[in-house]
Amino acid sequence: MPIAHEFEYAKPETIEEAVGILNKHGTDAQVLAGGTDVVPGLRDGLVSPKLVVDIKGIAGLSGIKREENALRVGALATFTDLIESELVQKHVPLLREMAMTVASVGVRNRATITGNICSAVPSCDSGPVLLVLGASIHATGPNGERTMPVAEWFTGPKTTALGSAEIVTSVSLPIPQEEHGAAYVKLGRYRGEDLAQASVAVLALPDSEYRIAFGAVAPTPLRANRIEELLRGKVFGDALIDDAKKLVPDETSPIADIRASREYREHMLPIMFERGLRAAVARLAGDGPAYGAQLI
Amino acid sequence: MKRSITLNVNGEGRSIDVEPNETLLEVLRERLGIKSPKIGCERGDCGSCTVLLDGRSMRSCLILAVEADGHDIVTIEGLSKDGPTELQQAFIDNNSFQCGFCAPGIVLAATELLARNPSPTEDEVKEAISGNLCRCTGYDPIVKAVLDVGSGRARRQRSGPPPREESTG
Ligand code: FES
Numbered sequence: 197m198p199i200a201h202e203f204e205y206a207k208p209e210t211i212e213e214a215v216g217i218l219n220k221h222g223t224d225a226q227v228l229a230g231g232t233d234v235v236p237g238l239r240d241g242l243v244s245p246k247l248v249v250d251i252k253g254i255a256g257l258s259g260i261k262r263e264e265n266a267l268r269v270g271a272l273a274t275f276t277d278l279i280e281s282e283l284v285q286k287h288v289p290l291l292r293e294m295a296m297t298v299a300s301v302g303v304r305n306r307a308t309i310t311g312n313i314c315s316a317v318p319s320c321d322s323g324p325v326l327l328v329l330g331a332s333i334h335a336t337g338p339n340g341e342r343t344m345p346v347a348e349w350f351t352g353p354k355t356t357a358l359g360s361a362e363i364v365t366s367v368s369l370p371i372p373q374e375e376h377g378a379a380y381v382k383l384g385r386y387r388g389e390d391l392a393q394a395s396v397a398v399l400a401l402p403d404s405e406y407r408i409a410f411g412a413v414a415p416t417p418l419r420a421n422r423i424e425e426l427l428r429g430k431v432f433g434d435a436l437i438d439d440a441k442k443l444v445p446d447e448t449s450p451i452a453d454i455r456a457s458r459e460y461r462e463h464m465l466p467i468m469f470e471r472g473l474r475a476a477v478a479r480l481a482g483d484g485p486a487y488g489a490q491l492i
Numbered sequence: 493m494k495r496s497i498t499l500n501v502n503g504e505g506r507s508i509d510v511e512p513n514e515t516l517l518e519v520l521r522e523r524l525g526i527k528s529p530k531i532g533c534e535r536g537d538c539g540s541c542t543v544l545l546d547g548r549s550m551r552s553c554l555i556l557a558v559e560a561d562g563h564d565i566v567t568i569e570g571l572s573k574d575g576p577t578e579l580q581q582a583f584i585d586n587n588s589f590q591c592g593f594c595a596p597g598i599v600l601a602a603t604e605l606l607a608r609n610p611s612p613t614e615d616e617v618k619e620a621i622s623g624n625l626c627r628c629t630g631y632d633p634i635v636k637a638v639l640d641v642g643s644g645r646a647r648r649q650r651s652g653p654p655p656r657e658e659s660t661g
Pocket residue numbers: 530531532533534535536537538539540541542551552553554
């Protein structure tokens with residue numbers, strides 16, 4: 197079936213030009229990068245812009261660069277770019293572990309991590325990982341550039357803090373200290389092309405510091421502050437894990453949908469959390485499973 | 493408004509006027525007569541519309557034709573200009589497909605895999621084609637053919653058994 201909705205297409209060459217177009221057309225304009233969400237959205241009538249603004253012609257939005265204590269991921273960097281990046285592999289292997297679970301090769305070759313957080317579906321794989329890494333999102337709009345912490349980014353299902361004439365230009369990921377362990381555990385109906393039924397990201401730092409975030413179990417990806425608090429500074433072991441698992445239901449509010457029942461999600465979440473926590477702690481100690489290994 | 497674009501399809505420049513809402517899949521099939529990419533789910537789930545865009549497998553149902561302006565596109569028609577590739581021959585030898593609807597996508601996905609990773613493991617093959625749904629085969633003969641190429645078995649089999657020594661007695 198052809199796309200029934202008709203629209204115009206613009207391909208600006210500078211960010212200023214793109215922002216100018218968005219400012220002029222407001223909500224009639226739709227930004228297009230990888231298109232793996234936008235094109236089905238056009239087909240299904242989820243978005244019906246008068247103008248599609250393709251940002252792939254703008255120089256300086258691609259690539260992954262090392263900055264002092266962070267990786268700067270350009271808005272056009274695809275999940276395949278993340279997987280193949282030596283910088284990512286070396287400094288933030290968690291990001292690679294997450295990227296490898298996104299859809300399939302043919303989608304990862306096109307889809308961008310920035311698009312993933314702009315679509316902001318509750319199950320987006322990038323959300324929990326960016327939350328535990330403490331990422332920042334850089335956007336340019338009519339009033340210039342601004343930077344938002346990812347904690348303030350997700351405002352609801354499919355909504356973000358981005359203004360209608362703003363464009364995300366890059367995402368900064370603070371590089372965790374050399375010594376760290378992390379894990380991303382994604383539950384799907386099968387391996388391969390699927391959205392997360394539930395997901396959890398764990399970052400374990402020396403001195404029993406942890407950061408934990410869940411995806412697909414609430415209207416937005418979320419940090420599990422109470423669990424982090426409980427774990428902080430404690431001796432790691434079975435008793436502590438059991439106590440932390442008891443907090444999982446307090447931190448999450450899964451629903452039933454086409455991909456899983458609420459009961460199944462509730463049952464699996466503490467198990468996924470335990471697997472992720474154990475893997476992250478073992479990786480911190482240097483004897484964990486390789487990044488990318490199947491944890492569930 | 494129609495826009496004039498040029499696609500480099502299978503090594504040949506093709507200029508054409510397209511509407512912004514035409515997908516690359518539609519333009520290849522309906523406008524340029526290139527029928528190997530198949531119309532399946534049209535929402536990115538099945539992989540039957542796969543093409544190589546600048547050497548990477550992508551879903552042509554998720555790409556607007558205008559976005560592909562100036563890019564290189566390879567489909568099965570271009571891949572096998574001079575007869576089947578070694579990989580395609582391995583698929584034939586293994587009877588890998590039944591109805592064949594998934595074949596163009598799987599051939600291209602596996603071609604990309606082998607170009608980047610010439611000797612993949614079984615898990616790597618499965619991962620590479622995990623976005624290509626096959627309704628018929630159960631995947632085993634498909635995976636086996638890719639592994640045959642990766643391990644060099646396909647080449648050895650095609651060159652046949654070593655010639656028998658003539659008896660001199
Ligand atoms: S038709 Fe494109 S992925 Fe199914």
